Each structure stands twice: as C-alpha cells, then as structure tokens.
Amino acid sequence: MPTADNTRDTAATFLPRYDAKGLLTAIVFDSxxxxxxxxxxxxAEALERTRATGLxxxxxxxxxxxxxxxxxxxxxxxxxxxxxxxxxxxxxxxxRPAGPACHTGATSCFYRxxxxxxxxxxxx
Amino acid sequence: MPTADNTRDTAATFLPRYDAKGLLTAIVFDSxxxxxxxxxxxxAEALERTRATGLxxxxxxxxxxxxxxxxxxxxxxxxxxxxxxxxxxxxxxxxRPAGPACHTGATSCFYRxxxxxxxxxxxx
Numbered sequence: 001m002p003t004a005d006n007t008r009d010t011a012a013t014f015l016p017r018y019d020a021k022g023l024l025t026a027i028v029f030d031s032x033x034x035x036x037x038x039x040x041x042x043x044a045e046a047l048e049r050t051r052a053t054g055l056x057x058x059x060x061x062x063x064x065x066x067x068x069x070x071x072x073x074x075x076x077x078x079x080x081x082x083x084x085x086x087x088x089x090x091x092x093x094x095x096r097p098a099g100p101a102c103h104t105g106a107t108s109c110f111y112r113x114x115x116x117x118x119x120x121x122x123x124x
Numbered sequence: 125m126p127t128a129d130n131t132r133d134t135a136a137t138f139l140p141r142y143d144a145k146g147l148l149t150a151i152v153f154d155s156x157x158x159x160x161x162x163x164x165x166x167x168a169e170a171l172e173r174t175r176a177t178g179l180x181x182x183x184x185x186x187x188x189x190x191x192x193x194x195x196x197x198x199x200x201x202x203x204x205x206x207x208x209x210x211x212x213x214x215x216x217x218x219x220r221p222a223g224p225a226c227h228t229g230a231t232s233c234f235y236r237x238x239x240x241x242x243x244x245x246x247x248x
Contacts, residue, residue, distance in 0.1 A: 009228050012243050025163055027151055034158035039149055039214045051238075083234040084243060086226050090163045092234040102210055104133050109209040110216040114175075119136050119208060 008088040017089040018044070023059060025090040030097060030108075031080055035124060037101035038109040040069075042091065054079055056093055075099030132212040141213040142168070147183060148215055152225060154232075155204055155218040159248060161225035162233040164193075166215065178203055180217055199223030 008015050016024055023041040030037055040058040042050070045066055049057040056077035060067040070076030076098045083092040102109040112119040132139050140148055147165040154161055164182040166174070169190055173181040180201035184191040194200035200222045207216040226233040236243040 014238055014241055014243055025149060027160055027163060029160055036151055036153055036160065036216050039151060039163075039209065081246075082238040083246060084236050084238060085163065085233040086228055086230070086235070090233075092160050104210055106210070109214075110207040111210070112208050114138055114206040114208060117138055119138055122205075122207060 009086050011088075014084065015088055016044075016047070016084075017087060019089065021061075023061075026056075026058065027090065027092050028056065028077060028101060029092055029094055030101075031094040032096065033107075035108050036110055037077075037095070037097060037107070040067075047091075050079055050093075051082070056095060069101075070098060073099065073103075075101065077101065133210050135212075138208065139212055140168075140171070140208075141211060143213065145185075147185075148213055150180075150182065150215045150217055152180065152201060152217050152219055154221060154225075156220060157231075159232050160234055161201075161219070161221060161231070164191075171215075174203055174217075175206070180219060193225075194222060197223065197227075199225065201225065 018024060022043045026042045027039050028037040041061060043059040046057040046059045056069045056079055058067045058069060077095040079093050079095050081094040100107050107124045111121060113122050142148060146167045150166045151163050152161040165185060167183040170181040170183045180193045180203055182191045182193060201219040203217050203219050205218040224231050231248045235245060237246050
C-alpha cells in the first residue's frame, strides 16, 4: 500500500519492510496454472532459507517457528521467482508445487467463494 | 495457514477470522490476465462496502480508515468474485481493474523481482 515514504517504490535495492512482528506477507502463485495457491508470512529467516534452498519456507505464527512447506506432506513448493511489491512489505512467490498446496488436500487454499452468507466450492 | 481449529476448513458458512487488529488479508487478482495485482487489508466495514458496491474497499493501516481503491485515481477494481481460504483469514478478490492497480502507475504492485540483492523490473 502506498505511503509517504517513496524510497522503496523505485529502489533497485531490496529493502524489505517487515511489520512490527518482523513479518512480510507472502503470496504463493502457481506459475503454470496461474492460480493463487495460498498466503502465509515470512520473517527474515524464512526468506533466507527459501532463497538458499529454492523451497518455500514460512514463519508459522501459531507455532512461532520456521516452517518448510511440505516438510510433513512432501508437498513442497519449488520457488522459481520472488517478486516484491511497491512498498516492499509483500512478496509474490512464483512456484511449481509438488502436490496440493492446502492442508485439506485442495490444490489451492482458496477453494470456496462467497455466495451471500454461504461458501460454495469453486472448480480449480 | 492450518491450525488445530478445523471448523472453518469445511464450513459452508462464512466465518471470517479477523486478526487482533480486526483485519483480513486481501489479495487482488485480475481475472482476465491472471496476474496478482496487489495485496491489502480489509476490516468488516471494508468487506461490507466491497460487497454492497461491487468495488474493492480496503482498510488503510497507515491512515486508519476506509479506503475505496481508485477513489482519487479513478482506477477502481470491479469485484467479480470473492474467494475465502481454508482458515478464513484471507480473501482472494477476482477483479476487473479500471486502470493500473499500483499507485506508481504499474499494472501490478509486483513489478520487480529479486535478483541477488537487487530488484529487476518484470514484464507484465
């Protein structure tokens, strides 16, 4: 989101703007199907591990620790490219998933749409 | 992200899980080009106004108030569909943008990719 500080908009330097909890928002996007798969959070450690290994790591807010996506399920996310938004507080990960991204078994965590007050499954 | 509470995973009822600040993460996705355009936050008021008007509204964290995207620029986002993620703390807005989504004039806020420690423009 735009702010009075425009330094990060035009910078050719990566200047991540972590929030008060040290986190960036990370959107996971399947580069082949062009579906948004999930959203999670990264701290500096998760970003460093992601870049070092090529596999998406996040910071689990509920468990308070580093989380390799797919560590248990094997459904890792191979990261092809990392994009940065204008004010550098969010990342877009272009990935190739090794399996369903959602812990429910769905391809994407966004498997339902709002229809009035109810949720309806969407084809993915 | 998965948690021990699975109620929201399978619910056919919309039970938004606002964070401690009363916000949901909202990802904006162009349904025609299949590009992720931006990410912002919605409180209950922004969600209600979005649903009532069909135009994306957010909660500006920096200004602490409701924000109609495009209010000044005219670059509104027409919302075609709202998807909800597994634990209902994030929304995916499928939109048709009336103009560039980014305040910089870029089509998407994610107009740069990480290349080592520098940022490189990406074609959109």
